[in-house]
Amino acid sequence: MNFHVLTLFPDMIMQGLNTSIIGRAIEKGLISINTINIRDFSEDKHKRVDDYPYGGGAGMVIKAEPVYKAYEHLVNQIKQSRPEGFAEYKPRLIYATPQGRVFSQTMAEEFARLDDLIILCGHYEGIDERVLELIVTDNVSIGDYVLTGGELPAMVMIDAVARLIPGVLNNDISSEFESLRDNLLEYPQYTRPELFMGMKVPEVLLSGHHANIEAWRREQSIIRTYERRPDLLEKAPLNKAESEFLKKYINQSQSDTEQ
Ligand code: ADE
Numbered sequence: 001m002n003f004h005v006l007t008l009f010p011d012m013i014m015q016g017l018n019t020s021i022i023g024r025a026i027e028k029g030l031i032s033i034n035t036i037n038i039r040d041f042s043e044d045k046h047k048r049v050d051d052y053p054y055g056g057g058a059g060m061v062i063k064a065e066p067v068y069k070a071y072e073h074l075v076n077q078i079k080q081s082r083p084e085g086f087a088e089y090k091p092r093l094i095y096a097t098p099q100g101r102v103f104s105q106t107m108a109e110e111f112a113r114l115d116d117l118i119i120l121c122g123h124y125e126g127i128d129e130r131v132l133e134l135i136v137t138d139n140v141s142i143g144d145y146v147l148t149g150g151e152l153p154a155m156v157m158i159d160a161v162a163r164l165i166p167g168v169l170n171n172d173i174s175s176e177f178e179s180l181r182d183n184l185l186e187y188p189q190y191t192r193p194e195l196f197m198g199m200k201v202p203e204v205l206l207s208g209h210h211a212n213i214e215a216w217r218r219e220q221s222i223i224r225t226y227e228r229r230p231d232l233l234e235k236a237p238l239n240k241a242e243s244e245f246l247k248k249y250i251n252q253s254q255s256d257t258e259q
Pocket of ligand 1: 096097098140141142143144145146147148149150153
């Protein structure tokens with residue numbers, strides 16, 4: 001899969017993603033990350049890309065023209081790397097903005113099915129609305145807070161999507177059985193030693209009994225989701241026995257707090 005980032009700070013993207021698991025995935029050729037510096041497409045002799053907002057107000061606005069030119073350049077690049085027949089190709093383009101839909105695991109899974117994904121990073125007070133109208137297919141936020149630019153959100157999204165590409169994680173199944181699959185949080189994990197500061201590893205994990213271990217982990221996921229993210233639990237597909245288990249757990253913890 002190829003990620004393309006339209007940004008004023010390409011070094012930030014490249015430096016942020018070329019280590020650890022994502023760095024190895026790039027080295028192995030499983031994914032590629034291509035940055036396009038919007039500033040390279042400024043026709044201004046001082047290479048300026050921003051200007052004052054019409055109507056007044058604080059801050060500067062990124063001009064439509066360099067963004068559009070950077071986009072056209074990128075789309076031509078992508079088309080050239082593809083077989084014939086992509087003349088009408090309109091790529092998926094995410095604008096990283098606090099005004100977007102909030103990014104989720106479901107969105108990461110959807111994006112991971114694409115061959116090319118473009119992310120546009122804003123800065124200052126935003127980007128001229130006209131170019132956004134022309135090129136953006138999805139407005140996406142990484143959460144209800146405001147950052148100084150779209151680069152960190154772009155890196156967050158690329159990381160979450162890239163780890164779903166087959167081969168990126170060492171263990172192919174590990175991205176399937178994790179937090180937020182089925183809207184349940186992951187069960188707690190332990191490694192050696194068996195005793196740490198007086199705290200023991202749960203006995204069942206030492207038993208070697210796989211069915212019991214699996215059942216315990218599922219219960220722990222349910223408890224953890226109830227305690228930490230009850231909002232997710234409403235969407236979690238619990239079977240009858242699991243719903244009963246949860247009801248008992250809730251009753252038990254309520255009577256514990258009353259005592
Ligand atoms: N740009 C600034 N804040 C952002 C956010 N929360 N999500 C995505 N892009 C942003």
